[in-house]
Amino acid sequence: MGDFSSLGLSDWLVKQCKQLGINKPTPVQENCMPAILQGRDCMGCAKTGSGKTAAFVLPVLQKLSEDPYGIFCLVLTPTRSLAYQIAEQFRVLGKPLGLKDCIIVGGMDMVTQALELSNQPHVVVATPGRLADHIRSSNTFSMKRIQFLILDEADRLLEQGCTDFTKDLEVILEILPAKRQTLLFSATLTDTLQELKSIAMNKPFFWESKSETRTVEELDQRYILTPEKVKDAYLVHLIQTFTDEHDDWSIIIFTNTCKSCQILTMMLREFNFPTISLHSMMKQKQRFANLAKFKASVYKILIATDVAARGLDIPTVQVVINHNTPGLPKIYIHRVGRTARAGRNGVSITLVTQYDIHLIHSIEEQIQTKLKEYPVVEKEVLKILTQVNVTRRECEIKLESTDFDEKREINKRKQLILEGKVSAASYKTRLESMKGL
């Protein structure tokens, strides 16, 4: 493996990398960076935690240093926290350039963002929805001269999931110059390859890490077969065991809904575990604050929905627990990829009920790895079963006495209005009936 200089990177950037402990390029960097520096479009597919971010940040910074002007580069990414993480990499590596960046995500003040955009930043990192809102509502900035468009987690941006970015992407692509370099990265590009190729128009250089498995070798992948009713007792038991055995550890627990995230957080706190949550029903500022506290190890346990499944890079995470078995192998790959990053070891434990066994089979088929059973002394779990289930029920009752469900309903309807599926008038009627007016 060569070093960064031999890939064509300038001395000042090699020095910046060294300062951050980035000495040797990872395979995705070694393969994609020369093509990007030559001016080619690029699609890079490499496992989670393999350094895809620096693979695009470094060449962009190099090109920017040769001919600096704003707005030079636009990065699109599916989640708000990822936008901050990517901007941070640009900021740290591009410090000697006096790089100006701007983060455009939902949940933050539009006016401040519009001002920042009109201030000609070199790099804009955005989630598609909010950037499209700015394009629709203002003409104070132009992206006509951008050199780079980067789609991070590109397959997620193009898939039509519960948050559908495709309409916003159309609005954004409309204002970008046809002559630009387009770079697409993800750990799971292959499923949407054809759609992606149509965005990277100019015969993209395609690189995929050659490996039989789709998860990293340093990850120990386990499962626990459990009846639904015993799941939480297993969870509490697992966390207690990790707490007893390790000083320097963090755990991310993934669950399928915001409500479940909230209840599990309340429940683990009742057991005095330092727990914090991250889901889309929380205000943006709260989400950032919680993530920062988790990163700083003030809280050792983060309970999250799939809003945190992709891209988050938190080196201290040693364990990922799937409280529900993910319905799609792709989601599993991203979730467990929050641990065992950049060559470190990690463990993932998926709680599997009898109804989820077929999901595990399709996950195993996709990742080309068999999950191993995680050994647990069942007697110990059964000892705490009643206490855990009673605590959970108490938490459910507590949550029901708050306006959590009402807020959830309001959020759902707002989303439908934004997507044009429901009229504002029918929303108002429903809201009034909910309030008993």
Ligand SMILES: Nc1ncnc2c1ncn2[C@@H]1O[C@H](COP(=O)(O)OP(=O)(O)OP(=O)(O)O)[C@@H](O)[C@H]1O
């Ligand atoms: N050449 C390198 N040597 C050592 N560490 C590196 C190198 N390049 C990147 N890293 C570090 O590896 C970690 C993971 O990188 P990054 O977040 O870019 O992964 P990724 O491939 O984008 O993962 P994901 O698919 O989960 O988003 C980061 O902390 C980053 O600083």
